[in-house]
Amino acid sequence: MNQHFNLRSAVALCAMAVLPLAHAANMSRDDYKAGIDRIEATAKADKDACKAMNGNAKDVCMKEADGKEKIAKAELEYNRTGKADDQNKIAVVKADAMYAVAKEKCDDLAGNPKDVCQKEAKAAHTKGVADAKMARQIGDARQDANKDKMDANYQAAAEKCDAMSGDAKDRCIAAAKAKHGKS
Secondary structure, eight states, rough: OOOHHHHHHHHHHHHHHTOOOOOOOOOOOOHHHHHHHHHHHHHHHHHHHTTTOOOOHHHHHHHHHHHHHHHHHOOOOHHHHHOOOHHHHHHHHHHHHHHHHHHHHHHHHHHHHHHHHHHHHHHHHHHHHHHHHHHHHHHHHHHHHHHHHHHHEEEEEHHTTTTHHHHHHHHHHHHHHHTTTTT
16 A cells, blocks of 8 residues: 555654754854745745645645645754754654644545554654654763763773872873863
8 A cells, every 4th residue: 555655654754864963053044044935935835836736635735835844944943053952853843744744645535444544644653753752862872871981981091190290190180181071
């Protein structure tokens, strides 16, 4: 069934969205404003294209346009801030958008196939949100582990310096602090 393929694709896209990325925020206010204007113009064009459709196809088209706009705005916000929370928000917004479209596509069905379609859409959404949450927790745990490693390495290096005295000890401690991110 084509619906199963769409849901699997949605889950795969959500999983890709939560992969950790190194990112530096460096967007000017003017670039951000231009990005918002571009996104809104594209959304208006997408929605205008939907107006030529009828019935549920029109509803699906509108959900797709809304989702595309929300995703683009979340990505722009992440590009502006570079914050991990904004990166995580992209994955959640993608899951929400795909869920809205999938639910709308289910309206073409009736009876048990419709119920199954809705359950599959909900399951894909739940998985996408859970994957985003898990990726965030993994990122936090990785950051904590790296800090613990740096602290342990500093303690070991500082212990080696204790065998020294005077200027040699001071230089050793300063080198250990510099190497292990201590101030």
